[in-house]
Amino acid sequence: MVTGVSLKGANATAVLLQKMARYHPIALPMTGNYDRFGSIDGVDEDDNTQLILKFFLDKLAIGEFVIDEPYWSKDRYPISHIEDLLWGFERNTHDNQQTAVLNRKPVVFALICERVWSAIVGSETTKREPDSTRFDRVFKDVPVAEEIYRGNLEKVSDQLRELAAVSAFLNRLRIAWTPTKAGGQDFAEEIREYLTSARKQFRGSPAVLEGLDNYEREIADLFEE
16 A cells, blocks of 8 residues: 555555545554455464454444355355455455445455565654553544454554554655555566655655565565566
């Protein structure tokens, strides 16, 4: 979402979004391997992913989270894993906006190159403050996030700090949260072009440039294809 680089062969951080006045995060970040279809697999499971999965399964049981059940592939339904959910949210973006709908609004997500995400987080100065204060700033007027994490902020303190740091960076640069759409299966020449363009766009941001350098090393073998 931030740099426009290809995620082929890379790890990515996913942030769930819903459209309010504009797209806004509704949950804390998850990280995995880009699956080349527009989502991530091999997700790093933790307290955050467990809380997100539980929330959506609970809402599914009472009818506030609605899925287009016949559309779901047999290996994704019944939903039992965070990657099943992400599959549905990815389908909302690329094919069927009724695949997975919470409170009558599709859930989608942004994907950000994990190396760039980590570099931004590492570069941001975060003041010491209670998790509740940071949460209120990041998720003001986002009842979904309040429900997911109520009583559990101490379990997701690190993810909250990361999202707060990246959100502050994006706000400073006036970069809006937007769903990430999958591109084609990028060739080496295209990947280099995207990377060159990103470096030019962010030439004034040492953090992003550091992240792009790390990303280039991560996918170095793809340049030999």
